Amino acid sequence: MCLQYFGLCANNYLWMKREDLIPYSFGGNKVRKAVHFFKEIDKGRFDTVVTYGSGSSNHCRVVANMAAERCIECYIISPEETIKRTFNTIFMELFGAKMIVCPIEKVHDTIEKTLGKLKSEGKKPYFIPGGGHGNLGTKAYVDCFHEIRQFEKENGIKFDYIFHASGTGTTQAGLICGRLLENDPIKIIGISIARKKPYGRDVVVNSVKDYITSMGMIINKDVIEEATNFDDSYVCGGYGKDSERIRSVIKNMFVKYGVPMDNTYVGKAYAGMLEYIKKHSIRDKKILFIHTGGAPLFFDIWKETNNEI
Numbered sequence: 001m002c003l004q005y006f007g008l009c010a011n012n013y014l015w016m017k018r019e020d021l022i023p024y025s026f027g028g029n030k031v032r033k034a035v036h037f038f039k040e041i042d043k044g045r046f047d048t049v050v051t052y053g054s055g056s057s058n059h060c061r062v063v064a065n066m067a068a069e070r071c072i073e074c075y076i077i078s079p080e081e082t083i084k085r086t087f088n089t090i091f092m093e094l095f096g097a098k099m100i101v102c103p104i105e106k107v108h109d110t111i112e113k114t115l116g117k118l119k120s121e122g123k124k125p126y127f128i129p130g131g132g133h134g135n136l137g138t139k140a141y142v143d144c145f146h147e148i149r150q151f152e153k154e155n156g157i158k159f160d161y162i163f164h165a166s167g168t169g170t171t172q173a174g175l176i177c178g179r180l181l182e183n184d185p186i187k188i189i190g191i192s193i194a195r196k197k198p199y200g201r202d203v204v205v206n207s208v209k210d211y212i213t214s215m216g217m218i219i220n221k222d223v224i225e226e227a228t229n230f231d232d233s234y235v236c237g238g239y240g241k242d243s244e245r246i247r248s249v250i251k252n253m254f255v256k257y258g259v260p261m262d263n264t265y266v267g268k269a270y271a272g273m274l275e276y277i278k279k280h281s282i283r284d285k286k287i288l289f290i291h292t293g294g295a296p297l298f299f300d301i302w303k304e305t306n307n308e309i
């Protein structure tokens, strides 16, 4: 899928992989992951899907869309602390998803209760972890890594770095698994958009281990640790928070290049990448930035700020 040379960027050569252009429901990494979960849903003839996420969740929008397409019911458990009405929320409603809001500490119980209630009603519910986390989600990004390798082979180039926004860590885990399975020296830098170390990084490492184990393979723990670059220097106050600098990077990317980036994930990660390049004096390298999606959130920026970006 769409991977293009983008131009010079802070003394390096930049390519961009546009996961936001995956042709379904505004694209994004959540589509790539959800496809795998819905294969299971179709195979097992499940008639209801339950998932979890905030009112601004790209994952929940995509899952609600895929459920609506199949005419199966979709329940979304949302922590009340994160319930912000965004375009993603509006689309979830449009797809007919049923939103259940509860305090964050009750999320686990509410999921269990909802699944129990549905089963007692004779339904066959399928649970998708928040953000499409788990081995199926990881697999989606192992596949993405193979696509990147394919592009390199076809074009006779070799990237030195991959940068991308890291949230639940599944995207990063998949890319790292791909790299380890192919014995590729590429550096994968996950720019954390919310989580701090050690937790955020541990989740990535554990997801890599889970996937490798599920494949019946063993990779030394030190090798996995070494391959995991999770940088929490640019979280900028936490999930959904941004800064003037991030907004000016977003504005520049749209005005000068026509590339929309949201301020929760992609704009934050791109701004983080620029800082990282400077901080680590990276130059003359071939860098691939993965644009992981989030188009509806891009529009929320302009609605909220009344165009005063």
Ligand SMILES: *Cc1c(COP(=O)(O)O)cnc(C)c1O
Residues within 6 Å of the ligand: 028, 029, 030, 058, 059, 131, 165, 166, 167, 168, 169, 170, 171, 172, 265, 266, 292, 293, 294
């Ligand atoms: C969810 C999301 C991410 C983070 O992906 P993870 O696999 O959860 O780390 C990055 N960008 C966008 C646009 C997302 O929606």
